[in-house]
Amino acid sequence: MEKTQFVENISESTLVDSLFLIKRADLRSKRGEQFAHLTLADRTGVIEAKFHGEKAEEIARIIQVGRVYKISGKGRINQNGEIHVFSDSLETAKDIFAGPVTLKPGQETAFIYTPADLNANALEIQKIIGTIKNGDLKLFVACCLDGRFYGCPAAIRRHHEYTGGLCEHSLETVKIALSLVDIIPRTDINRDMVIAGAVLHDIGKIFCFDKVGYGYVPNDTYNLIEHITMGIMYIDEYKNLISDDQLLQLRHIIQSHHGSYGDVIPLTVEAWLIHEADSGSSLLRSVVDDLAETPTGQKKKGLRSEKFLWHAV
Incomplete structure (x- = not known):
């Protein structure tokens, strides 16, 4: 499978169905509901993904961090104004349970995110x-x-x-x-x-x-x-x-x-x-x-700095 979709192209309601590198994976809970929390990456950036449903615990457990998986879902803006990928589909779980994707030589460059030279x-x-x-x-x-x-x-x-x-x-x-x-x-x-x-x-x-x-x-x-x-x-x-x-x-x-x-x-x-x-x-x-992830003219608390920031117009 070729990579056809990139992090930079994901926005609200974007249907996601492509290959992504898994940087992190763990099991979290909110309001008593567990979900698999994944950090996806490719050469254009990093995005968080949340997978709900009865397979969430198993997804978080079997993911091999540092490998590439087929991920599907939908782009959604959370309460902090950040875009993430959401899914509760059994088809999504099936893709992950199929295991990591074997890349062709040279294909890995599409999945390594770094803005550094x-x-x-x-x-x-x-x-x-x-x-x-x-x-x-x-x-x-x-x-x-x-x-x-x-x-x-x-x-x-x-x-x-x-x-x-x-x-x-x-x-x-x-x-x-x-x-x-x-x-x-x-x-x-x-x-x-x-x-x-x-x-x-x-x-x-x-x-x-x-x-x-x-x-x-x-x-x-x-x-x-x-x-x-x-x-x-x-x-x-x-x-x-x-x-x-x-x-x-x-x-x-x-x-x-x-x-x-x-x-x-x-x-x-x-x-x-x-x-x-x-x-x-x-x-x-x-x-x-x-x-860079804050809309112009808006104020929000940054995930990295943990400080309230305003993106000047």
Whole structure:
């Protein structure tokens, strides 16, 4: 079966009958009724789907996340003004029970959603790393990055939740941090440490997602340990490349980059700078993406930012 319909074309009352990648699947309930809640994706975007009826529990249980399924239903606008796919048809259940669809070589590109330019982002962040003056620190950062860093998402939902999102978020963070270094006078900031810390602040996330099928799925490490601990453990593998003082500073930056929401509060100017740059990248990305889904002239609470936003005319 060829893909003939895309997320960007689904609106109110659109009859949906096409192939979609399943990013997430779980069983939820509302007013005592259970329904299978799926997140569908293709190269044009992401959309939520809800399947009601007696087969809902079984649908949520058998779905293989990261694989492509034939999905049918109807576009419907929910109470928050967001479009989703709704179905309670047994025919829909039958399509899902038939199992994932085997794609032809090259066909998978139609199902991988990412607004990020993976190659351009990788080249730009490598160029910035190349400006680190301390040779040992430059080598250390380069050794910490591998293929997982460039393909991994940065989150499940809130921000940069797509393929290549981790690299894009890290690139934004380091660029914001360096711009602040350049514009704020009378500062004594270690530029090399800012670059290293900003690039590596979320490096532990490469252990929190598994590549499954054509997508990324959060694993038990994501739920039980999280990325900060994993990041500190990971950079210690290369600790012989840098001084003890440099390692301590990087550990502190990773440990404290959540600011007042974390277990450790930033104490160095570099740590505070990276916390603010990280917050700027993640918050603005979530706000911008929420507003993109908000009708012009309307106000609503964004799913990613969890803030009330108004789409200016």
